[in-house]
Structure formats: C-alpha cells, structure tokens
Amino acid sequence: MAHTAMSGSGTTAGDDPLQTAVWRLRSRGCWTDAAALLAPHSAAPAAALERAGLLVERCLFTGEGWADAEDALRTAEAVARDDEERGGAASERGRLAYAATRLGVRDRADEARSALGRAAALLAPGSPRRPLLDFRRGLVAEHIAASPQAALAAYRRAHEGAAAQDDALLLSFTWHQQAGIALQEGELTQARHGFSEALRIRVELGYLIGTAPTLAALADCEPEPEAGRLRAEAGRLFRLLGGVPVWLAARLSLPAQATTTALPGPAV
Structure with missing residues (x-):
C-alpha cells in the first residue's frame, strides 16, 4: 500500500482502489469513513499512520474526535518499525498537539x-x-x-x-500559507497569486473540503463585487459540507455548527 503522508491525492494513475476510495472520502470531509476503510490494515505501519492522519485531520477541520485520533496515533506509534516510520508518527503527534x-x-x-x-x-x-x-x-x-x-x-x-x-496537495497548502503571510504584509499581488494557485490545485484535485477556505482567503485580496461572489461561493460549499471547516464560519459571518472557537484563518 502506498503511503500518502496525508498530502497526496490518491487519484493518480496506478493508485490502488483502496487509496482512491480513501481520497474521495477524505476530500469531502468523510474522515471517519475513510479511516474505517484502513482499519483492517492497521497492523501495517503505513496504513496505521495514514489512518491516524485522517483522524487528526478530522480534529483540525471539525474540532471533534480527539479520543479517536489519540487511539489511532498510539496504534501507529506502536507498529512503527524504523526511524522513518517513527518519524512519521512523531510528525502526526505534533500536528495533533x-x-x-x-x-x-x-x-x-x-x-x-x-x-x-x-x-x-x-x-x-x-x-x-x-x-x-x-x-x-x-x-x-x-x-x-x-x-x-x-x-x-x-x-x-x-x-x-x-x-x-x-505533491500537488501539499503545494496547495504551501501556496495558501505563503499567500496568507503576504496578505498580512500588504503584498496584495503576491497574496492573490498564491491563493489563486492554491485554489486552482484544489479544484483540479477535487479537494472540496479545502476549497471554501481558499475562496474566502482569495476574497480578501479582491475588490467588490468579486470579493462578494467569492465569499458567497465559499459559503455555499461550507453549507454543502455541513458547516466544515468550523473555523471558517466567522470569516463568512455564518453560524458555526460546532462549539469550537472560530478562528480567523485556516488551521490546516
């Protein structure tokens, strides 16, 4: 089983059906269902780590499922056999913390x-x-x-x-975060380019769960009426996905559907 490190799309040519199914569920915010597909394989370090990563990502986007993530992470740590696998588990533990x-x-x-x-x-x-x-x-x-x-x-x-x-998905994350810093520094052109690249990649990959935050971020770089159009599209996706990610609600002036404190930006 190919280890995706929680950043690959799992949809490229040659990917096995399990990885494709996991990606499709993950990209729509169905982390628990995706993790369930990997549960029968969790004696294998790669599968155990991928499963833990899915459940940690669920925590990041929903503010829920902490105990499940901890349990899966302990399993991944227990079955790790070498420094590479132990390092991957430590990286996930750092992300959960x-x-x-x-x-x-x-x-x-x-x-x-x-x-x-x-x-x-x-x-x-x-x-x-x-x-x-x-x-x-x-x-x-x-x-x-x-x-x-x-x-x-x-x-x-x-x-x-x-x-x-x-690694296209990780590139979308790095584009997004660099653009966020550029926006804070008043570099609108640079920020617009970074958010646009992140959005392009996420749309191409079908990464729905990460598309609304990037639409909202890009809106901060645009004048009206384009900014309003982008925020409206982000709000549509937010509602379609059941109010996830929870920290996006405040930016869109929408009611949060979880008790987690809404944050001003992505927590990915």
Whole structure:
C-alpha cells in the first residue's frame, strides 16, 4: 500500500482502489469513513499512520474526535518499525498537539514543538516526509510562536520539497500559507497569486473540503463585487459540507455548527 503522508491525492494513475476510495472520502470531509476503510490494515505501519492522519485531520477541520485520533496515533506509534516510520508518527503527534492548541481545546504547544523536533531528528535529510514536516513546523512558527519570518522560511522549504516530489496537495497548502503571510504584509499581488494557485490545485484535485477556505482567503485580496461572489461561493460549499471547516464560519459571518472557537484563518 502506498503511503500518502496525508498530502497526496490518491487519484493518480496506478493508485490502488483502496487509496482512491480513501481520497474521495477524505476530500469531502468523510474522515471517519475513510479511516474505517484502513482499519483492517492497521497492523501495517503505513496504513496505521495514514489512518491516524485522517483522524487528526478530522480534529483540525471539525474540532471533534480527539479520543479517536489519540487511539489511532498510539496504534501507529506502536507498529512503527524504523526511524522513518517513527518519524512519521512523531510528525502526526505534533500536528495533533498543534490542532488542540490552535483550536483552543488545550494548550499543547510544548508537545507540538517537541514532537515535530523529534520527527526532524528521526527522519533522514532525504526523507519523502520532510516537506510535510517542514510545513507543519511552519504552522507552529506562524500560529503558536508568532514568528512569520521563521514560518515563511519553513513554508518555502516545504514548497520546494513538494514541487520536487510532485505533491500537488501539499503545494496547495504551501501556496495558501505563503499567500496568507503576504496578505498580512500588504503584498496584495503576491497574496492573490498564491491563493489563486492554491485554489486552482484544489479544484483540479477535487479537494472540496479545502476549497471554501481558499475562496474566502482569495476574497480578501479582491475588490467588490468579486470579493462578494467569492465569499458567497465559499459559503455555499461550507453549507454543502455541513458547516466544515468550523473555523471558517466567522470569516463568512455564518453560524458555526460546532462549539469550537472560530478562528480567523485556516488551521490546516
């Protein structure tokens, strides 16, 4: 089974039917159903880690399912056989701790830093998991350490690595986060380009769950009436997907459908 590292689309030529099914469910926000498909294979480290990643991602987008994610992550840690697999599990643990901190569930900032640092020590310099790890360390730098320049450096490393690996979904994330920093710095042209690239990739991949946040972000770079059109489309997708991601509600001035504190930007 190919390990997607929670960033590949699972829809390229040669992907097995299981990976394609997992991707289709994941891209529509059906993380629990996708994880259930992998459960029979969770004795295999790659499948166990992918399943944990799906359930961690569910936490990020919904603010729910923390216990399930912890259980799946412990399984992935238990079946890991080498430093590469242990590093991948540490990266997921760091992401879960980041999610809990960012969504205001529990302050696990120290755990997030420690786990991602452990992942960096375990993963070889040429590991295919390095770009995703760089991206996650960028998120911690930006949203927990409040260090946008350190975050930007990490996002750029992740961007280069994703391009080298032809990882389109991770590229959409790195485009989006770099554009967000550009927008904060008043670089509207750069921000518009980054958000547009992220949106293009997500539409091409059919990554519905990540499309509404990028539409809303792009709207912040555009004048009216285009900004209003983009926000209306983002709102349509938000409602279609059952009010997920929960942190988008505040940006769209829509009622949140979860108790999680709404955030001003993506928590991916």
